[in-house]
Amino acid sequence: METQSLEMVLNEIRTALERDDYPAATKVLEGLLAPDKAELFLELNEEEQSSLLPNLTPEHSAEIFEEIDDQRAAELAQILTDDAVIKIVDEMDPDEAADLLGDIPPEMAQTVLEGIEAPEDILPLMIYPDDSAGGLMTSEFLVLRRNTSAQDAIEAIRHWSPDSEMIYYLFVVDRDKKLCGVVSLRELITASPKSKVGEIMNPDALSVSLETHQEEVARLLAHYDFLALPVVNSEGVLVGVVTVDDVIDVLEEESTEDIQRFGGTEPLHRPYLDTPVLEMARKRIGWLFLLFITATLTGSVMRLFEDELQAVIALAIFVPLLIGTGGNAGSQTTAIIIRSLATEDITAREALRVWWHEARVGLLLGLGMSIAAYVRAITWDTSTSLAITVAISTLGIVLWATGVGSLLPLLAARFGIDPALVSGPVMSTLVDATGLLIYFTIAGYIIGI
Amino acid sequence: METQSLEMVLNEIRTALERDDYPAATKVLEGLLAPDKAELFLELNEEEQSSLLPNLTPEHSAEIFEEIDDQRAAELAQILTDDAVIKIVDEMDPDEAADLLGDIPPEMAQTVLEGIEAPEDILPLMIYPDDSAGGLMTSEFLVLRRNTSAQDAIEAIRHWSPDSEMIYYLFVVDRDKKLCGVVSLRELITASPKSKVGEIMNPDALSVSLETHQEEVARLLAHYDFLALPVVNSEGVLVGVVTVDDVIDVLEEESTEDIQRFGGTEPLHRPYLDTPVLEMARKRIGWLFLLFITATLTGSVMRLFEDELQAVIALAIFVPLLIGTGGNAGSQTTAIIIRSLATEDITAREALRVWWHEARVGLLLGLGMSIAAYVRAITWDTSTSLAITVAISTLGIVLWATGVGSLLPLLAARFGIDPALVSGPVMSTLVDATGLLIYFTIAGYIIGI
Numbered sequence: 001m002e003t004q005s006l007e008m009v010l011n012e013i014r015t016a017l018e019r020d021d022y023p024a025a026t027k028v029l030e031g032l033l034a035p036d037k038a039e040l041f042l043e044l045n046e047e048e049q050s051s052l053l054p055n056l057t058p059e060h061s062a063e064i065f066e067e068i069d070d071q072r073a074a075e076l077a078q079i080l081t082d083d084a085v086i087k088i089v090d091e092m093d094p095d096e097a098a099d100l101l102g103d104i105p106p107e108m109a110q111t112v113l114e115g116i117e118a119p120e121d122i123l124p125l126m127i128y129p130d131d132s133a134g135g136l137m138t139s140e141f142l143v144l145r146r147n148t149s150a151q152d153a154i155e156a157i158r159h160w161s162p163d164s165e166m167i168y169y170l171f172v173v174d175r176d177k178k179l180c181g182v183v184s185l186r187e188l189i190t191a192s193p194k195s196k197v198g199e200i201m202n203p204d205a206l207s208v209s210l211e212t213h214q215e216e217v218a219r220l221l222a223h224y225d226f227l228a229l230p231v232v233n234s235e236g237v238l239v240g241v242v243t244v245d246d247v248i249d250v251l252e253e254e255s256t257e258d259i260q261r262f263g264g265t266e267p268l269h270r271p272y273l274d275t276p277v278l279e280m281a282r283k284r285i286g287w288l289f290l291l292f293i294t295a296t297l298t299g300s301v302m303r304l305f306e307d308e309l310q311a312v313i314a315l316a317i318f319v320p321l322l323i324g325t326g327g328n329a330g331s332q333t334t335a336i337i338i339r340s341l342a343t344e345d346i347t348a349r350e351a352l353r354v355w356w357h358e359a360r361v362g363l364l365l366g367l368g369m370s371i372a373a374y375v376r377a378i379t380w381d382t383s384t385s386l387a388i389t390v391a392i393s394t395l396g397i398v399l400w401a402t403g404v405g406s407l408l409p410l411l412a413a414r415f416g417i418d419p420a421l422v423s424g425p426v427m428s429t430l431v432d433a434t435g436l437l438i439y440f441t442i443a444g445y446i447i448g449i
Numbered sequence: 450m451e452t453q454s455l456e457m458v459l460n461e462i463r464t465a466l467e468r469d470d471y472p473a474a475t476k477v478l479e480g481l482l483a484p485d486k487a488e489l490f491l492e493l494n495e496e497e498q499s500s501l502l503p504n505l506t507p508e509h510s511a512e513i514f515e516e517i518d519d520q521r522a523a524e525l526a527q528i529l530t531d532d533a534v535i536k537i538v539d540e541m542d543p544d545e546a547a548d549l550l551g552d553i554p555p556e557m558a559q560t561v562l563e564g565i566e567a568p569e570d571i572l573p574l575m576i577y578p579d580d581s582a583g584g585l586m587t588s589e590f591l592v593l594r595r596n597t598s599a600q601d602a603i604e605a606i607r608h609w610s611p612d613s614e615m616i617y618y619l620f621v622v623d624r625d626k627k628l629c630g631v632v633s634l635r636e637l638i639t640a641s642p643k644s645k646v647g648e649i650m651n652p653d654a655l656s657v658s659l660e661t662h663q664e665e666v667a668r669l670l671a672h673y674d675f676l677a678l679p680v681v682n683s684e685g686v687l688v689g690v691v692t693v694d695d696v697i698d699v700l701e702e703e704s705t706e707d708i709q710r711f712g713g714t715e716p717l718h719r720p721y722l723d724t725p726v727l728e729m730a731r732k733r734i735g736w737l738f739l740l741f742i743t744a745t746l747t748g749s750v751m752r753l754f755e756d757e758l759q760a761v762i763a764l765a766i767f768v769p770l771l772i773g774t775g776g777n778a779g780s781q782t783t784a785i786i787i788r789s790l791a792t793e794d795i796t797a798r799e800a801l802r803v804w805w806h807e808a809r810v811g812l813l814l815g816l817g818m819s820i821a822a823y824v825r826a827i828t829w830d831t832s833t834s835l836a837i838t839v840a841i842s843t844l845g846i847v848l849w850a851t852g853v854g855s856l857l858p859l860l861a862a863r864f865g866i867d868p869a870l871v872s873g874p875v876m877s878t879l880v881d882a883t884g885l886l887i888y889f890t891i892a893g894y895i896i897g898i
Binding site for chain 1: 785
């Protein structure tokens with residue numbers, strides 16, 4: 001929503017709340033689309049949210065619960081009575097309801113499940129982790145049989161009339177409920193009315209299993225430009241459907257996780273301002289501390305060469321420059337490689353080809369930067385031998401950093417570890433210590449200390 | 450496609466190509482979905498691609514051209530005759546065709562435009578930049594009038610029978626072709642056959658203008674879980690439609706750009722192994738060089754305090770540790786802030802709230818890390834005064850890094866600059882020089898050098 005109109009509507013609601021005029025507040029919400037309702041609701045302070053929520057209709061509350069993040073929804077549910085939550089869950093999409101019930105205390109979830117109309121739609125969805133196809137899918141879908149006519153199929157859709165817009169693929173099952181084809185609403189409409197679904201369907205429907213990771217589901221759907229993917233159990237029985245709107249959220253979530261990991265923090269899983277200060281610090285201190293421990297290696301290397309530093313104090317002046325350049329080149333490499341792995345532009349099997357590509361890039365970058373380093377050194381009135389040391393060290397460190405920066409994420413991927421764990425900070429910290437070793441060793445040869 | 454089956458099919462094609470048996474090679478492609486055709490084609494070496502391409506039907510070539518990245522498609526087009534390209538462009542979606550014509554040499558584009566069947570579909574799309582709604586939209590869409598009945602509307606869809614699956618939203622225009630509503634195929638089907646489109650449509654159709662940036666289009670569509678968004682010109686006339694499949698690609702592309710920028714490199718705009726070594730080095734050396742120049746500041750700070758370093762050489766040993774921790778904390782902050790801005794969890798207007806949130810996180814992180822630094826310092830046999838210096842400096846540097854790390858991207862966003870330009874490497878380089886200033890100043894007070 002536009003910021004201006006958001007603020008106007010927000011003021012209307014606040015005025016209504018001050019007068020305890022809940023019908024007026026609800027009326028303002030009524031005209032809005034669900035995502036806007038949620039956005040608006042989150043703009044209210046906690047006190048306003050707690051006073052408004054119990055006075056909303058279950059339909060409005062359900063829309064808000066579906067849109068906001070799972071943890072916040074669970075927190076809000078706990079300020080309501082069990083009866084109120086039951087009514088709201090009845091209105092929610094089964095997949096969102098299952099996520100909510102998984103996040104509230106087990107006793108409350110139990111009570112709600114006993115109270116709702118169709119627990120059989122939600123229960124199966126609660127078994128699978130949120131980040132698998134089973135956790136992502138909805139169990140509300142329409143199945144067709146092969147010998148249904150196109151006309152009857154359209155009639156069935158007309159009578160089923162679901163809330164969701166995502167009814168544009170229909171799935172065809174055999175008598176054992178096993179998936180045997182897919183037909184789009186477009187194909188049903190353009191087919192002659194008497195033709196059988198079995199004749200117009202595509203019998204090679206791509207499907208995923210309940211355990212498939214959400215990122216793989218998303219990549220498949222995005223790769224083929226599909227609007228939905230069927231989910232089957234180990235017997236091939238159709239058990240759910242993942243739709244494109246869920247997949248967009250997954251892709252965004254996975255990109256967010258990758259960027260946060262790459263920045264050297266554990267994924268937050270919540271919007272920034274909704275993440276409490278303590279939780280945020282907890283998610284970040286671990287990596288900071290681990291990197292600190294690794295960074296003490298750099299200090300150890302410097303202590304090892306303390307005598308050399310004492311002899312040629314000018315050596316110390318180039319330390320930040322050299323390890324900085326190495327860290328930056330390594331960070332460039334890992335960012336590119338991690339993203340290429342995520343979008344499947346490259347696979348861990350292509351490690352050798354990637355490494356060779358990156359080695360040549362590293363050589364060019366290293367040569368370019370070593371010239372820059374040499375020029376900087378001589379203009380700082382440094383001795384020629386130190387300038388040569390700095391130039392050769394730069395080349396060596398950039399080559400080393402791009403090499404390690406490309407191989408580490410590929411190795412991680414090969415061993416099934418998230419390559420994004422090889423973050424920028426990890427790269428710079430690793431390159432710091434090893435880069436100094438390279439520098440001091442080269443200095444030893446050239447300056448002879 | 451699964452790696453195994455990909456390799457099998459690839460071998461079949463290679464065998465056919467060795468025998469110059471192009472019909473056989475084409476036959477293998479026929480059974481595949483478009484994205485798989487393209488994936489397979491890209492696995493062939495350049496020689497194989499050049500020999501196969503002129504022997505494919507225009508339909509197959511068009512599918513491949515639509516799937517692969519624009520620059521590669523333009524390169525391939527140039528190995529074909531103008532006539533062959535004309536036939537291929539005739540088969541392509543207008544939006545993809547416009548992108549291709551924009552990337553091939555102007556004279557060739559001119560010849561092709563003169564040869565194709567419907568240049569009027571493509572020409573308007575060529576005016577707008579690739580990354581605007583105008584460049585993203587397709588000009589193939591079906592419009593309805595308000596007084597059309599639901600039944601007639603469905604009949605029109607049946608006869609129009611487009612290639613695309615993306616016909617699930619229909620747009621309603623008035624006699625001046627101005628957009629006045631949207632109706633989904635689901636609503637048309639579930640409505641009574643005689644009811645008028647004007648009665649069932651949603652008159653508040655959200656639309657974007659031709660100039661809207663693709664990222665904003667994508668965010669809007671994702672926010673509302675729509676399948677398509679109409680594009681209108683400055684008079685409100687419907688000129689195109691952006692569909693969800695294009696939007697997924699945009700979101701992926703923007704995430705890729707953000708991660709690459711954050712890693713300290715210009716966006717590559719091509720898959721990793723397709724980016725030539727020289728181009729890759731060119732996109733990376735600029736930032737490396739700029740950061741190097743900034744990093745010489747760090748060297749200057751060290752030169753400024755050369756006497757102090759000479760007096761207490763142990764000071765130098767903590768330099769990498771301190772600036773490393775500052776760089777890491779800053780990199781965490783910018784990663785989180787940049788992504789929050791991209792997903793619109795926070796806006797540049799909320800700078801103060803964000804900064805205050807981050808300041809408290811920074812205080813916790815700084816306190817934690819200063820304890821770690823103190824412990825490390827005393828276990829390295831350092832004097833108590835140096836250990837206290839290191840501990841206080843760590844707190845100061847982390848506070849400074851998280852503060853700068855949160856404000857810089859917010860400021861960038863406020864001034865309309867891409868916040869992802871404040872990359873991890875930029876943060877560490879900035880924090881290196883300023884962090885040292887903090888360290889040496891505190892050392893001056895406490896150790897009294």
